[in-house]
Amino acid sequence: MLLNLSTRFRHLGLALAIFYLLYNLTTFYGVSLYELYPSKVHNLATPFDSVIPFIPAMIVPYSWSLILFVVSFFLVRTSIQLSLLTYRLILATIFACFIFYLYPARFSFNRSIPDDWTQFGYQFLQLVDKPFNQLPSLHVSYAILLGVSLWDITESKKRWVLIFCRLLLVGICTSIALSTVLTYQHHLLDMFGGVVLAVLVLVLSSRIRNALVIKHLTLGVIGFLLIAIAGFYLANMSMIAAEMIETFAIIIALYWLISFVMLAYTYQQARPMRDTCWFQKSSGGRLTVYTWMKFAPIIIIYNGMSLLGQWYFEVFSKGKKYPLTPYAISDSVTVVASPRLTHTGVNTHLTNWLRSPENNKPLVRYQIIVVDLAAEISSHVDKLEMTTKDTASAPVHYLYLPLLDLQPLSDVSYAEETVQLNLVN
Numbered sequence: 001m002l003l004n005l006s007t008r009f010r011h012l013g014l015a016l017a018i019f020y021l022l023y024n025l026t027t028f029y030g031v032s033l034y035e036l037y038p039s040k041v042h043n044l045a046t047p048f049d050s051v052i053p054f055i056p057a058m059i060v061p062y063s064w065s066l067i068l069f070v071v072s073f074f075l076v077r078t079s080i081q082l083s084l085l086t087y088r089l090i091l092a093t094i095f096a097c098f099i100f101y102l103y104p105a106r107f108s109f110n111r112s113i114p115d116d117w118t119q120f121g122y123q124f125l126q127l128v129d130k131p132f133n134q135l136p137s138l139h140v141s142y143a144i145l146l147g148v149s150l151w152d153i154t155e156s157k158k159r160w161v162l163i164f165c166r167l168l169l170v171g172i173c174t175s176i177a178l179s180t181v182l183t184y185q186h187h188l189l190d191m192f193g194g195v196v197l198a199v200l201v202l203v204l205s206s207r208i209r210n211a212l213v214i215k216h217l218t219l220g221v222i223g224f225l226l227i228a229i230a231g232f233y234l235a236n237m238s239m240i241a242a243e244m245i246e247t248f249a250i251i252i253a254l255y256w257l258i259s260f261v262m263l264a265y266t267y268q269q270a271r272p273m274r275d276t277c278w279f280q281k282s283s284g285g286r287l288t289v290y291t292w293m294k295f296a297p298i299i300i301i302y303n304g305m306s307l308l309g310q311w312y313f314e315v316f317s318k319g320k321k322y323p324l325t326p327y328a329i330s331d332s333v334t335v336v337a338s339p340r341l342t343h344t345g346v347n348t349h350l351t352n353w354l355r356s357p358e359n360n361k362p363l364v365r366y367q368i369i370v371v372d373l374a375a376e377i378s379s380h381v382d383k384l385e386m387t388t389k390d391t392a393s394a395p396v397h398y399l400y401l402p403l404l405d406l407q408p409l410s411d412v413s414y415a416e417e418t419v420q421l422n423l424v425n
Contacts, residue, residue: 003082011086012073018090018218022097022225023133029229030104030132036236044135044189045108049181056114058182059121061175065139068172072146075153084205085149087214091201092141094221099193100133101225107131109184122183129185137186140177140194145201147173212267216298220260223297227253259297278375281400285372285379295376302376372400 034041069089076082111131113122147169154165177194180186208214231249235242266278279295280288292299372379381398 015089026100042105055182056118058179062179087205088145105134136193136197137190139180141198143173143176144198213264216264224253224257285381
C-alpha cells in the first residue's frame with residue numbers, strides 16, 4: 001500500500017508533538033526541582049566518565065538525531081513500517097519522560113563552549129537543551145529504534161547497494177549514540193539506559209495488537225505528568241498545605257495512569273468483546289459503580305464527547321435526516337446498533353425503524369433488539385423503551401456486547417450469534 005504525504009506528515013506531527021510536549025514539560029520540572037530542592041536531583045557520573053574526552057566536532061552527528069527522526073517518516077515504504085516507526089518513537093518518548101519525572105538527574109560536568117567553528121552549535125544547544133532529562137538518553141534510544149525501523153527500506157536488488165545503505169545507517173546511528181558522551185551531554189549510565197529502553201520498546205512494539213493500546217498508554221502518561229507536575233507547581237506556590245496539595249495531585253495522577261493502563265490492557269486482549277469483566281453494565285444499559293471506579297477518567301471524557309456530539313446533531317441536523325440504520329437479523333427481528341439513544345431525535349429514529357417510507361408499512365413485526373457497542377458510555381435504553389410504548393407495540397430488548405470501540409454491526413460476527421442465542425433462550 002502506497003503512503004501519501006498527508007499520512008506521513010500526520011504520523012510525524014503526532015510523534016513530534018508528543019516529544020516536545022513531554023520533553024519540555026519534564027525539563028521545566030527538572031529545572032524547578034533543582035532550584036528548589038537540589039538534593040532531589042541525582043548525579044549519575046561514574047569514574048569512567050571522567051576519562052571520556054570532549055570532542056567538539058561530535059556536535060555534528062549529535063545534531064543528526066532530529067534530522068534522522070524527521071526524514072525517517074518519509075523513508076519507510078509501507079503502512080506497517082510507518083506504524084511501527086510511530087509506535088516505537090512514541091513509546092520511547094512516553095517511557096523516557098515518565099522516568100525523567102520519577103528519577104530526575106542532571107549532567108554533572110561543566111559544559112564549556114569551544115572557541116572554534118562548533119561554537120554556534122554549542123551555544124544553540126545550551127539555549128534549547130538544559131542539562132536535565134538524562135536517564136535514559138533519548139538520543140541513544142532513538143538512534144537504535146530508527147536504525148531498526150529503517151533497516152529494510154532499500155528497494156534495490158543489488159547486494160552491494162543493500163550492504164552500503166545498511167553500513168551507512170549503522171555508521172550514522174552509532175555516531176549519534178557516541179556523540180551523547182563525546183559532547184558532554186550525557187553520562188555512560190544514560191547511554192546504557194537508552195539501550196535498555198530501546199530494547200524494551202522493540203519487544204513491546206512487536207507484541208502490541210493495535211494503535212488503541214498506544215493511544216491509551218500515551219494518554220495515561222501525558223495525563224499523569226500534567227497532573228503531577230501541575231500539583232508540584234501549585235504546592236510550591238501555596239503558603240499552606242503545600243505537601244497535602246502535592247500528595248493529592250500525585251494520587252489523582254496515579255489514578256488517571258492506572259485507569260488508562262487498564263484500558264490499554266483490555267485493548268491488548270485477543271478477544272476483548274467476550275470479556276465482560278472490564279466495562280460492566282446493568283440490564284438497562286447503565287455503567288455500574290464498579291466500572292466507574294475503574295475507568296472514571298475515560299468515561300467522563302466519553303460522556304463529554306457524547307454531549308458535544310448530541311449538540312452538534314441538534315444544531316446541524318435541522319431540516320435533515322440522519323437515521324440510524326437497523327440491521328435485519330431476520331424478517332421478524334431488527335437490531336439497532338447505537339452508542340447513545342438519549343438524544344432529541346430518538347422519536348424520529350424510532351419512526352424510521354418502525355415504519356416503511358413507502359405505504360407506511362411496519363418494518364418491525366415483533367421486536368427491536370438494541371445492541372450496545374459503546375462500552376465506555378451508558379446507553380440509556382430505558383428512553384427508547386418509554387418512547388416505544390407510546391408509538392408501537394413492538395417490545396424492545398437490550399443486548400450488551402462488551403466491545404471497547406464502535407464497530408458496524410455487520411463486522412461483528414459474534415453479535416449475530418449472541419442475538420440468535422438470546423432469541424432461543
